[in-house]
Amino acid sequence: MRHVFVFIEVLGAEGGIQSYIQDVLSAYASLPKAEADVFLLRDSQAAPNPLRHCRQLRFHYFKSTRPMLGRVRLTVALMSCLMRYRPEHVFCGHINLAVMVNRLCRWLKLPYTVLTYGKEVWDPLPPAEQAALAAAERFWTISRYSRDLACQANQIDPGQARLLPCVVDGRQFMPGTAPDALVAQYSLKESLVLMTVARLWSGDPYKGVDMTIRALPQILQVFSNVKYLVIGRGDDQPRLAQLAEDLGVAERVIFAGFVPTAALADHYRLADVYVMPSREGFGIVYLEAMACGVPVISGDSDGSAEPLQDGRLGWQVSYRDADAIAQACIEALKGEDSRCQGDWLRQETLNRFSASALAARLTELLSETD
Incomplete structure (x- = not known):
């Protein structure tokens, strides 16, 4: 050929x-x-x-x-x-x-x-x-x-x-213990961690970071030790930081900035739940998170249906509904759903992707x- x-x-x-x-x-x-x-x-x-x-x-x-x-x-x-x-x-x-x-x-x-x-x-x-x-x-x-x-x-x-x-490369993205250095760097000791990896670009505001920030007050009523780690950079960060300040959750939102691909797996290991209620053509990040055994939350009307296998492997919620996002995060953080079983999530992901x-x-x- x-x-x-x-x-x-x-x-x-x-x-x-x-x-x-x-x-x-x-x-x-x-x-x-x-x-x-x-x-x-x-x-x-x-x-x-x-x-x-x-x-x-x-x-x-x-x-x-x-x-x-x-x-x-x-x-x-x-x-x-x-x-x-x-x-x-x-x-x-x-x-x-x-x-x-x-x-x-x-x-x-x-x-x-x-x-x-x-x-x-x-x-x-x-x-x-x-x-x-x-x-x-x-x-x-x-x-x-x-x-x-x-x-x-x-x-x-x-x-x-x-x-x-x-x-997804299952050799690079796999479950493991969160590195102590990163836990200390982001002050995550004894915290439950929500995480998003996304460009923070004002031209594409539908990654769901703003709506996850809006969901935090409800989540904190159930889990008072939650923190939200946002990985990525872009010109929309000041708006997002101001939104967190206005909602009184600024101390719970951590903007990590750019993280190179080689360091992403260790960052996924910090997360208890990966949340990105977005509009994606597909969403490689969902595969990366699940290959690391992390439960995922996505939007409900986009290409994330493929990596989440039509909701079988994760939560699909309306990407502009803070209440629905909060409820899904609370369910995932409780860890009682089958979609929170890390080894199963990883195997089902690698079987197809x-x-x-x-x-x-x-x-x-x-x-x-x-």
């Missing part, structure tokens, strides 16, 4: 999409007879690349101080690659690259698939991007929720979509492109 992948950025930033793409490429590299060129618009050769030594993958970097120049260079190099090698299939890694990929593939009569993730395709796209998505042989997405919104907003046949869900499961699903999808 010879394929081409084209992405905007995979290595130079940390985030759910970047982690997901790296997992997909790693699964691809594990397949027999797989061979691909990977084009990266905003990554440089100096960026840490855990897949650098995969012989099946050849990386091409086009980061430039002049964004338009980088895009021109990528387009020329991609065209040259497609003309020279005539790959079996091209995988466009972002809707913002789809118009360029569509034009090249249409000219060279090559099939292509567009990878989608979440909000970038939930609303009507500009006409050119919409046409490029419709012209793709397939589009892959991470959840039923993202598929349905993309199809409804852009008049795409749902039969054109295929699901390729996120996964492990690296081996991703490789098997990717094999199925690639067989459709033959």
